[in-house]
Amino acid sequence: MAGTGSLTDVSDEITAESAPTHPTATLVTVCIGMFMLMLDMTIVAAALANIQTSLDASLSGLQWVVDAYTLPVAALLLTAATLGDRLGRRRLYIAGMATFTVASLGCALADGIVALNIVRAVQGVGAALLFGVSLPLVAAAFPDPTKRAKAIGVYGAVMASATAAGPLVGGALVTAIGWEWIFLINVPIGIIAVALAYRYVTESRADRAAPADWAGTGLLTLTLLPGVLALIEGNAWGWSSARVIGLGAVSITSLLAFVAWELRAAHPMLDLRLIIRPAFAANALAAFAAAGTLVAATNFLALYFINTLGHDPFQAGLRALPLTLSALVVAPPIAVLHDRLPVRWSLPTSMAVVAAGLWLCTGADAATTWTHFIAGSILGGAGLGAVTVIASQSALTFVEVDRAGMATGAVNTARQIGIVVGVAGLGAVFSSAVATEAGAGLAALTVGTMTVAVPDEQAAVLTEALGSGAGQRVIEFVPDQFAAAVPALSELAGGATAQGLNAVMATGSAIAAVATVAVFVLPRITGRRAGLTRR
Template sequence: MTAAPDAPTNAARQPTALPVPPTAAPSLPSVRSAHSAPSAAPASEARHSALALAAVCLGFFMILLDGSALNVALPAVERDVHGSMAALQWVVTIYTIPLAALLLTAGSVSDRWGARRLFVSSLAGFTTASLLCALSPNLTVLVVARFLQGIAAGGLLPTTLAIIARTYPDPLERAKAITVWGATGGLALVAGPLGGGALTELLGWRSIFLINVPVGLVTLHLARRHARETARRESRAADLPGQLTGIVALSASVAYLIEGGSLGWAAPVPLLLLAVSAITAVAFVAVEARSPHPMLPLAVFRRSAFSASVANGFAFQFGGYGLQFMLAIYLQQQWGLSAERTGVYFLPFSVAWVFGTIVLNRRLVHRGPRFLLWTGALSSFVGSALLLGVADRGTWPLFIVGTGLTGLGCGVFSPSLNAAALLAIDPAYAGLGSGLLNTARQVGMAMGVALLGSLIGMHDTLLGLRLSVVLVAACFFAVIALSVRYVPRKETA
């Protein structure tokens, strides 16, 4: 890549070399030096860009690895802190709630602060919160630390692509960098269950969080030295009433699903949480409808194709990530597997997901997002349907095939969620559309973990497993139906 600041320098020096006569031998060394000096600049620039990309990918890797590794370590957490199934659900969802709530406003904060500054600040917060998780003396401190992790991730995640765009102004180089960034997510998906299981068995569950500390410090060093700051500009005022009512509505909904599973759906506390959720959800819609600068402009949902794309994002995360949480608990509690062996059982799921993303999606991308969405979701639907036959350890072949097909389908269609959403929204609102989709995905994950975790915690665990799998299959079927009905046929380039 040729950096823009170096181009004028080279152009200015070349005319001074052209008049030199071919016979002027003594002048030849000076001509070479005129050309050799600037050649070091592009090499240095490329090195800085590569290290900035490494920082961004490491930050992204930390966020994804943390969640996938924690799933297989949850039973060890439960034994150590003497928690319940509801407590395990809170350890996961308390991270997702602030992450989902902050995704929509992180863009405006990045505009005012600069993406690099927000990335570094959020990374420092995430690293500190990870250390607090590792040192948690009890469940309360762990839940609070996970909440702080979620806040930091809400600032960290949206800035990664902004820094890549600033670092690689050339579209071709930027596309290559984004491919590396995406592959990092696939690597985290494979490394999470295996690495999390191995670390839990060898060093205990706290090591999953503790490993973030040295990685975070290295990433901070790279980002501070090599990442460039993005342009700062004035942005719209933050929608604090919308932010608050949205957080309360989401938190109360998730709390109802978690506590209802342990206390009973008609118990006083869950019913109170349900009422709070309904009231604050109505208040959120009213606030957003009247706000001059709404966090969630309701007008964008007038386009049925965009609404379907957002619903697809919710369903994907509910099914794909809720399934991982629920099955990791089931394998260890009902099959008696260790955390390490649980990670091995999840290997076909993870590898198939990465294969679907890196190989199949890229080869079929010319067919357009609609085709990839419904065909990938069909594979996931068939795979999750096969999981209805899973019971004792003797049904492990069904588990392997079912999770493999589910992971393959998720890998094929998940990259097309953004493409479908952006095809359905005005290009002027592309950033908002991407933010809404990512928020819906995080909400889906929180709801999936809350509800499926409650079902797997039923007294009849096998019935809970099958009800959970039915819900997961229904989510993938919804992606098929919504994509075929509403997602436009327009093909990508």
């Protein structure tokens, strides 16, 4: 797959008639697209509570609002890069942006959670096309290695900034004019991006583009979709149920088939010989772990701020500023200093900062206010900004030149898979912890000195609502005969939801800590075995 967006020698593939004429405009156009894509992965966090109320959605429905978007990106990104090499990267960028823009309009018009999630999946297909050609377009526009490195640094900083800014932008839009506008805002921006691409972006293709690996794409999709569905519905269906076990079996079987196919395919979408290189594996793992822990956890933190602490979406976005500003401040200097920082130290250090930030966010209880999360958000945001930039840029330094395009695509795919799996897995952790705490609390519910007997049916309704992240809104489900117990139920709701959030943050921190150790060890294995660690 030599032509899949090879970033370090792409200038050799550009014909005389297609030489870049507007490199800065190309960078701006690509960054507009990437800002929209990364923003849409986190902007929905601020709208989840309103979507839940407006469309009467369960927690699993809300998880699919995120995962229906990121799953197609993860499955199709590498194939999209190959298609860009063959059909033209500018052409695919325009097609992807048009698809993304039209789907954004469809999301705003959706009248139910199922319809919203279906159109989110279409939006994800457009995003995959954009992701697949974005870095190769930048590389083609900047054939000079020094200028290209600076452009890619800007690209990485934009990705980090958009990821961090999502909750604040989303909160402002949801509070001012409604959740639909987190999608409608994409429409004029998308139209502008398409116009800029037509006017300024130069077409580029690979001279030796490989055919698309559709079999690999299908097997990867068949690995992710049933696995994510099992994680999201596991608590509701039962982890030992036939459906969950069957979905897990399909996912594992498909993964094995994917590995077998990629090892024998003439033109694999992902050369597994690249992935097993320890230094590169560390890079992909860091991208996966940071996205699957901190980025995924921000969705549950946003629900907590709104439904449990009672802040409106804009106020919740303001309270996400410690994470947002920390990532925004850290990302640009890391991008500039990247070549001076030894990746074998900077990457595990950044992951350790993410783990520490998540751990500082644990310890919430029924009396917790938003200020409890400030220190952890600052630390976690700094780690996220650093990991995002380092992972994007160091993918080009850990592999030989002719695999650069596949390397960056693999890292982006790992990031998307991290979000998909993280939202699904942490959602299961959240629901389970909340249900356990709520069940114990309802069994011992007292008003004054009197024990209140909550009927099993009513207790199940309250527990399900709390497990869906309803927080203090659970009071809406309390019948009139339990009016005297409302204060006690309110305290129980706050405590149970806090325990769910603690479980999310502690699990995320543990995963990030394990990833830190792995990211520290893997490049050193490379250094001893093959001498590929360059710094």
